[in-house]
Amino acid sequence: MSADCVFCRIVAGDAEASFVWRDAQTVAFMDLRQFSPGHTLVVPVKHVPDIFALDDETGAALMSTVTRVAAAVRAAVGAEGINIWQSNGEGAGQEVFHLHVHVLPRRTDDGLLRVYPSSPGHPSRAELDKQAEAVRGVLEAG
16 A cells, blocks of 8 residues: 555545445446546556556456456446556556556547547558567567
8 A cells, every 4th residue: 555645545445436346456436537427447456556567466356357347337327338448657648656447438429539649550561570579579588
């Protein structure tokens, strides 16, 4: 737990939240900023600042809760779709440095979360292979 982390305070019961799920490793509660009804956050109980500090066991529990909550949110609000997103670091727009996954109900043409500001490029197969080789090299090095 981190005393200066709002999500740790929520997990500990020291800050208000509207909970939808709690188990030994994860909690889920309504996001205070609601673009659409049902926007829920899923967080690990223990303080994990971002995905780079996430261990496999907690990650598996987190993803299990995310899938369960996503199905419940979709059914509860009649969503046409669900976005699952998670940001890491200031460059990605992370605002609370306790790992959290957004479960966001969507409607066709609601205009939210346009992923690309313009049409994305289509690199050549050679460029894609080069990128894959770089990532694979890091993975293989451990």
